[in-house]
Amino acid sequence: EPEVTQTPSHQVTQMGQEVILRCVPISNHLYFYWYRQILGQKVEFLVSFYNNEISEKSEIFDDQFSVERPDGSNFTLKIRSTKLEDSAMYFCASSGPSGSTDTQYFGPGTRLTVL
């Protein structure tokens, strides 16, 4: 069964450093998302991406964040200058073409630890 994959599973970085989190969505999906979950809190939406551009973003997704689909398979989230409060699980999700059952399927997540 097709699945969303994410790398790395765990990333440790120093405050102020740039990180890139990688995702490979399900191959025929067209819509891509990033969410995060700070420890003990709810899963929060960051950004959605369709047709090579951002379709929606939350207040969390400020100028320090960017997303890219550099080729036909990868979808990346970049944090330019990490802060301690960026420590969280980051989940990538994808969904298919428009229809009535456009379920978002999630990857296993990347645990980001900012020291």
Next chain:
Amino acid sequence: DQQVKQNSPSLRVQEGRISILNCDYTNSMFDYFLWYKKYPAEGPTFLISISSIKDKNEDGRFTVFLNKSAKHLSLHIVPSQPGDSAVYFCAAQSGSQGNLIFGKGTKLSVKP
């Protein structure tokens, strides 16, 4: 502001009995409601969804009920199995490709 609320942080159920997980929402414009299950160190796994124009959707042991007038939905699992033990998240969505707004989750423990 909490648009999606799961007021019970945990629920313990005996194997074979029914598990009922509850969720309330505030925005009457949501089009879809979804339930995800999450194990530790894994991503959320889709379970079942319901459109706002329906009041019930069933898939095997899982049934979701929607009460639009009360802005309330519930997930019924029957019979409950130990493998169902996980955190269950309720989520709401505007439009078929909109972002998901999650509740805080309910940790279900099913004891043999």
